[in-house]
Amino acid sequence: MIHRDQAERILKTVLQASTADETQVVLQSEDxxxxxxxxxxxxxxxxxxxxxxxxxxxxQNRVGIATVxxxxxxxxxxGVADAMHNASFVKPNPNLVPLPEPKPIREFDGINQNTLLLxxxxxxxLVASMIAVAKENHVDASGSFSNxxxxxxxxxxxxxxxxxxxxxxRIRNIMANGLQTGYAEAMATDVKDxxxxxxxxxxxxxxxxxxxESLTLELGSYDTIFxxxxxxxxxxxxxxxxxxxxxxxDGRSFMAKTMGERVFDEKVTVYDDAxxxxxxxxxxxxxxMPKQKVMIIENGxxxxxxxxxxxAVKAGKESTGHATSGRxxxxxxxxxxxxPGHSSLEEMIRNTKRGxxxxxxxxxxxxEPMHVIATGxxxxxxxxxxxxxxxxxxxxxxxxxxxxRVFANVDSLSRQQYLVKDWWFTFTMLVPAMKxxxxxxxxxTTF
Amino acid sequence: MKDQIQELLALAKRLGASxxxxxxxKQISRPLMMRNGEVDxxxxxxxxxxxxRVIVDGGxxxxxxxxxDPKELEKAVQRAISIAKASASCKIKNISLTSLDPVxxxxxxxxxxxxxQVTVEDMSQLLRSCHDAMVQVPEIKxxxxxxxxxxxxxxxxxxxxxxxxxxxxxxxxxxxxxARGEGDVQRRSYANGRTAGYxxxxxxxxxxxxxxxxxxxxxxxKAPECPKGRNTLILGGDIAQLQVHESCGHPIELDRVLGSExxxxxxxxxxxxxxxxxxxxxxxxxxxxADATITGGNGSFFYDDDGVPAQRTPIVENGIFxxxxxSRETAGNFGLTSNGTNLAMNWANIPLIRMxxxxxxxxxxxxxxxxxxxxxxxxxxxxxxxSLDDKRVNFHFGxxxxxxxxxxxxxxxxxxxAYTAITPEFWGSCDAVAGKKKGEWEVWxxxxxxxxxxxxxxxxxxxxAQVRFRNVKVGVGE
Numbered sequence: 001m002i003h004r005d006q007a008e009r010i011l012k013t014v015l016q017a018s019t020a021d022e023t024q025v026v027l028q029s030e031d032x033x034x035x036x037x038x039x040x041x042x043x044x045x046x047x048x049x050x051x052x053x054x055x056x057x058x059x060q061n062r063v064g065i066a067t068v069x070x071x072x073x074x075x076x077x078x079g080v081a082d083a084m085h086n087a088s089f090v091k092p093n094p095n096l097v098p099l100p101e102p103k104p105i106r107e108f109d110g111i112n113q114n115t116l117l118l119x120x121x122x123x124x125x126l127v128a129s130m131i132a133v134a135k136e137n138h139v140d141a142s143g144s145f146s147n148x149x150x151x152x153x154x155x156x157x158x159x160x161x162x163x164x165x166x167x168x169x170r171i172r173n174i175m176a177n178g179l180q181t182g183y184a185e186a187m188a189t190d191v192k193d194x195x196x197x198x199x200x201x202x203x204x205x206x207x208x209x210x211x212x213e214s215l216t217l218e219l220g221s222y223d224t225i226f227x228x229x230x231x232x233x234x235x236x237x238x239x240x241x242x243x244x245x246x247x248x249x250d251g252r253s254f255m256a257k258t259m260g261e262r263v264f265d266e267k268v269t270v271y272d273d274a275x276x277x278x279x280x281x282x283x284x285x286x287x288x289m290p291k292q293k294v295m296i297i298e299n300g301x302x303x304x305x306x307x308x309x310x311x312a313v314k315a316g317k318e319s320t321g322h323a324t325s326g327r328x329x330x331x332x333x334x335x336x337x338x339x340p341g342h343s344s345l346e347e348m349i350r351n352t353k354r355g356x357x358x359x360x361x362x363x364x365x366x367x368e369p370m371h372v373i374a375t376g377x378x379x380x381x382x383x384x385x386x387x388x389x390x391x392x393x394x395x396x397x398x399x400x401x402x403x404x405r406v407f408a409n410v411d412s413l414s415r416q417q418y419l420v421k422d423w424w425f426t427f428t429m430l431v432p433a434m435k436x437x438x439x440x441x442x443x444x445t446t447f
Numbered sequence: 448m449k450d451q452i453q454e455l456l457a458l459a460k461r462l463g464a465s466x467x468x469x470x471x472x473k474q475i476s477r478p479l480m481m482r483n484g485e486v487d488x489x490x491x492x493x494x495x496x497x498x499x500r501v502i503v504d505g506g507x508x509x510x511x512x513x514x515x516d517p518k519e520l521e522k523a524v525q526r527a528i529s530i531a532k533a534s535a536s537c538k539i540k541n542i543s544l545t546s547l548d549p550v551x552x553x554x555x556x557x558x559x560x561x562x563x564q565v566t567v568e569d570m571s572q573l574l575r576s577c578h579d580a581m582v583q584v585p586e587i588k589x590x591x592x593x594x595x596x597x598x599x600x601x602x603x604x605x606x607x608x609x610x611x612x613x614x615x616x617x618x619x620x621x622x623x624x625x626a627r628g629e630g631d632v633q634r635r636s637y638a639n640g641r642t643a644g645y646x647x648x649x650x651x652x653x654x655x656x657x658x659x660x661x662x663x664x665x666x667x668x669k670a671p672e673c674p675k676g677r678n679t680l681i682l683g684g685d686i687a688q689l690q691v692h693e694s695c696g697h698p699i700e701l702d703r704v705l706g707s708e709x710x711x712x713x714x715x716x717x718x719x720x721x722x723x724x725x726x727x728x729x730x731x732x733x734x735x736x737a738d739a740t741i742t743g744g745n746g747s748f749f750y751d752d753d754g755v756p757a758q759r760t761p762i763v764e765n766g767i768f769x770x771x772x773x774s775r776e777t778a779g780n781f782g783l784t785s786n787g788t789n790l791a792m793n794w795a796n797i798p799l800i801r802m803x804x805x806x807x808x809x810x811x812x813x814x815x816x817x818x819x820x821x822x823x824x825x826x827x828x829x830x831x832x833x834s835l836d837d838k839r840v841n842f843h844f845g846x847x848x849x850x851x852x853x854x855x856x857x858x859x860x861x862x863x864x865a866y867t868a869i870t871p872e873f874w875g876s877c878d879a880v881a882g883k884k885k886g887e888w889e890v891w892x893x894x895x896x897x898x899x900x901x902x903x904x905x906x907x908x909x910x911x912a913q914v915r916f917r918n919v920k921v922g923v924g925e
Contacts, residue, residue: 034900038706041539045530046509048795048901049523052494065490069513082491089567090486120526124533131537142709144900172710250589252625252632362713365832367845367865370632375843375865377836379713398834398841398867423711425902443867445841446716 002029002051002071004163007153010053013073015157017080020057020064020087022099024156026286026325027053031149035123038142040131042124054325057083058099061092097310100319102159105283105290106275110166111149112189118147118169126191130173130200137204143173154288162288168280170421173199174380175207179447180214180393182206183359183380185229187419187428189280206359206381210393215384216444217394223355223411224439225348225385228418231431233361233376235270235338236422237403241369243270243296244322245311245331254370254404258302264407266300269339272322278419279335279430286325291334294320300408307331336429341413348412348435350388356397356441357383357390361423372403376423377445398443411435451517452604455499455524460606462528464501466544468605470752471497472794474597477563479570481592484578486571496794499527505541506534511795544775545784547755549608554749555615557742558644562596562618565645570594573648574622577657581624586665589625594618594648595640595894609754617745617906618647619892624661628668633862635660635667635847636829637685640892640906641743663848666860673849673864675922679821680866681814681915683828684881686846687807688891688909694870695728695735696805696907698839699762700788700898701771703800705780712898713837716870717768722781728768729874732810735763737772738910739787739803745892745908746805748790752798755787762805766875772800792903799899804890806910809882814913817879819855825921826850826857826913827864843867866921873916881913888912 002010007027014025029051036044053076054067064087068079127145134141151165170187171194184202186194226234242253249256254263264270274282274291284290287309295303307315308323308331322331349357364376377398384392414433421428452469459467473495480488496513497520508531510523574592581590596618603611619640626633637656641647682690697703698715706714717726739757741747748757753775761769771781774789777800791798818826832845849864850857868876882888890910897904 032901035533036707036710036900037537038709039539042506042534042537043707044509044797045507045534046797047511047526047530049510049512049514050496050795051513052492063486063488065488067490067492067494069494069496070515086489086491086567089571090489091571093485095485120530120533121536124537128537140706142706144710146900174709176709250625251627252589257630362837363834365834365843365845367832367843368863370630375832375834375845377834377841379837396836396841398836398843400843400865443841443843445836445838446869447838447840 001031001149001151001165002027007151007163008161010071010076011153011155011161013076014053014055014080015155017077018057020059020084022058022157024056024099025053027153029151033123033147035127035145037127037131039140040134042127053079055079055083057087058096059084059087061094061096062087062090063096064090097313099156099158100160100287100289100309103290105162107283108281110164110281112167115147115167115169115189115191116149118191123147126196129196133197133200133204134175139204139207140176141173141200142176143171145171154284154286156288160288162284164283166280171196171199173203175203177207177211180207180211181380185420210383210390214393214395217384217397217441219441219444221438221440223352223435223437225345225352225355225357225435226433227359228431228433229360229420230358231338231434232420232422232429233364234403234406235336235429235431236424236426237366237372237374239333239336239427241366241372243305243333245305245307245315248305249311249314252369254372255302255305261302262300263302263404264297264300265410267341267410267413268297268300268407270297271295271337272306272333272335273337274335276335276337276430278417280428282334285321285323287323289319289321289323291321306333333427336427338431340415340417340432342415343412344414345433348433349385349390352385352388355385356394357385364423373400374403375400395447396445397441399440400442401440406436406439409437411437448602452602455520456604456606458521458524459499459501459528462525463503464528464606466502466606468500468603469497470791470794471602473600474793476597478593478595479567481571481574481578483590484575489567494793497523498794499524500797501527501531502542503528503531504535506531506538507542508534509797542776543779545779547607547775550754551610553612556642558616560645562616562645563598573653576654577622580654580658581661584661584665586626586628586668587624587661588627590623592622594620603750603752603754605754611750611754613749615642615748616644617642618645619894620648620651620653622653622657622660624664626664626668631668633664633667635664638894640745640894642745642747643743667848667862670860670862673825673861673922677918678921679824679915679917680919680921681817681821681824681826681913683826683913684889684911685829685891686827686844687914688911689830689833690844691735691805691807691909691911692802692893692907693833693835694839694842695762696802699771700800701773701777704771705777708898711900716838716840721768726768727766727875728763728871729766730877731765732880733763733766733874733877734808736760736806736808737762737788737803738806741804741890744804744890745906746803747908751787751789752791753785753789755785758787760786772802774800790905792905796901796903799903801898801905802896802907804908804910807880807914809888809912810880811883812879812881813884814881814887817881817913817915818852818857821852822854824852825864826852827866840870842870864921866919868919873919876917876919877914878917879915
């Protein structure tokens with residue numbers, strides 16, 4: 001990982017080399033350790049060191065970009081020259097939004113020392129402790145354990161100079177009891193905050209629960225309880241489609257015409273807050289702008305979307321600190337949070353006459369973005385609830401439903417929130433478990 | 448470089464590796480993106496580095512670094528060894544690789560027109576012409592276009608004596624038109640790519656397509672919803688290629704079949720017990736191949752990242768499942784040698800079994816004959832959404848556009864088409880595959896195939912033409 005001193009030297013080298021009207025440079029680095037296991041052994045195991053320097057110049061209303069992963073001064077200077085060269089070919093855009101002015105950032109050290117000191121053998125041993133649970137209980141463990149240390153540094157010719165480094169880890173585990181599976185996961189910045197054996201046991205009990213057979217559910221609408229990682233996949237669609245400034249400006253977001261109106265159930269409050277103490281904190285975005293807390297849905301009412309600098313200017317607002325880097329760029333939520341409720345998973349089950357319990361989803365997608373109609377299948381533990389109890393395991397189900405309708409039909413939310421990612425790894429989110437009235441299942445699968 | 452890489456391999460052996468390979472790649476990309484007729488972004492990116500893979504005490508280790516510093520490279524070797532030892536502490540068997548004769552080779556994709564020499568003016572003029580054609584239609588509110596080019600120079604060296612250099616150029620484009628009406632937005636798009644030069648772009652007829660796409664997007668705003676219910680379904684080549692990708696290409700990846708992708712991408716319904724048993728994947732008219740040797744195919748190359756030569760392998764013959772995609776590590780499970788599909792996104796990642804060009808081989812029909820032969824049905828084209836369960840059994844696809852067919856003729860355009868089915872039942876209901884007429888069957892370039900943790904995105908190809916299925920559940924919510 002690239003540390004602050006080295007990062008600032010690189011950023012300054014780029015800025016000094018540029019003769020453009022405006023220059024922005026984003027340096028990102030990552031040290032990733034990933035341990036993957038299946039059938040009770042480690043089958044993939046890697047260390048990956050990556051870094052990239054993205055140089056963006058604006059010269060005479062033309063934008064040019066070059067990205068390099070060579071940190072030699074000559075390579076950086078070539079990157080600047082390439083960006084200028086690229087800009088020279090581009091037709092001037094009189095509507096171009098200038099780079100942002102610097103703003104104060106609440107800096108903090110995001111590196112946890114316990115996590116930083118994990119060795120390759122430590123990671124293997126933690127995975128082995130989960131595999132031991134599997135072996136003791138005659139099931140097969142599979143999963144993935146990632147330990148990521150990353151930094152981002154941003155500077156521009158208007159005086160922005162910002163740096164942040166942090167680390168986090170995530171463990172995901174499937175226990176396979178023959179054809180029946182159970183899943184659990186955990187994510188944290190401090191390895192001491194994750195009980196690996198507890199995660200394994202959580203996946204284990206779901207793999208053993210009502211494992212004798214799987215029933216085929218009659219399709220239709222059911223009161224449905226979602227574990228947090230399933231909730232993450234449901235809110236992901238409004239998250240990337242509707243809660244961001246570009247689709248809002250384009251009119252491709254349902255929020256474009258409903259701002260100030262009730263769109264979700266009044267129990268639902270969604271916001272983005274990179275400083276929330278239970279999130280993976282981050283002080284800034286890929287333009288070096290400070291992260292702002294953005295209220296998106298408050299008590300069911302559409303309140304706002306996140307902006308990067310350019311979309312904010314076009315909307316007549318201030319950047320909320322949600323710029324992304326890379327090929328497409330643009331604004332995106334980064335730290336979505338759904339406010340907790342007053343229930344628990346146990347209470348939700350107890351209060352359900354007949355319904356479905358969903359552990360997680362697989363490969364969800366959105367056929368109709370404007371109405372946020374989404375589809376996907378359940379996996380790794382889908383159960384039938386009758387008279388307040390889980391009575392049977394179900395074969396996996398396909399849902400197809402509008403997420404606007406789904407979040408308008410919230411029955412209850414759990415008191416506890418969980419730090420999870422959606423299946424696609426789009427967002428890290430802090431969300432509760434959730435019960436929805438009349439969730440629509442449209443297909444069965446064979447297992 | 449050769450001496451340096453050989454030194455790294457020798458170091459790995461000295462430190463206890465029973466096998467080692469080193470992969471160096473340098474990848475240059477130059478995408479030009481246009482949004483609403485203005486260049487949104489023109490960039491060049493260069494990414495290079497080295498990945499070192501070792502087997503020690505029967506366990507895998509891998510480490511990668513972008514550094515050129517010899518000391519950092521040695522540290523990467525040491526880290527790969529350390530990781531392999533940690534892996535070996537939690538193994539149930541020793542990793543073994545199928546035999547492979549070492550090879551020394553240097554291959555390069557044939558490029559007629561170097562895309563990196565094409566001026567930005569020419570490229571932006573082409574995309575601007577597409578935009579201009581699209582906005583002739585008043586309902587079109589947003590347009591975008593992109594031309595991409597990528598050159599990958601790859602060196603693979605192994606402790607078994609292989610030294611392989613490959614130079615692969617890939618070029619592609621996509622254009623999109625968004626029409627906005629009262630409470631509705633409809634998109635029409637086109638994307639394609641090949642392992643070839645800028646001649647690819649000239650073959651795609653983007654300007655002509657742009658005008659047609661824009662009109663279709665606007666017409667979709669006024670079109671009725673696609674009728675729901677069981678129906679005959681004809682897929683256009685653009686969505687048929689993705690159907691092949693998702694419901695055949697992924698389930699035949701042997702690493703996934705054996706469980707190594709379970710947590711994220713899932714497993715496969717094509718379980719090992721079905722191999723070699725004459726399992727019926729589809730009807731008699733369904734023939735599929737994996738072919739990394741197709742000239743210009745987006746998924747073509749010369750050697751995979753095990754150093755195994757590119758091959759053509761039958762996957763489904765007359766509806767019967769024949770073969771998986773394999774690597775040197777997995778092929779031995781079936782007493783086979785690798786069919787050469789182990790590929791990494793770049794130097795920084797380990798190779799995984801990936802699709803090459805997975806093709807639905809051309810059939811005896813033409814699209815015209817297929818429509819004429821359909822009493823009642825829906826023709827769907829261009830993928831808008833796709834979702835499959837974790838064994839690739841139940842799937843749901845959404846298309847951008849559809850047409851109702853009655854008594855052998857297309858009678859109206861309908862919007863928001865979707866269909867859902869169970870994979871072997873679906874391919875079992877296939878009764879006609881086109882490809883008879885020139886231009887119907889082509890190898891489509893897929894630019895966004897994700898797999899693995901960390902996620903690796905690669906670029907397979909899929910030969911496909913129009914294809915017909917009977918008695919399919921059609922319509923969103925069905």
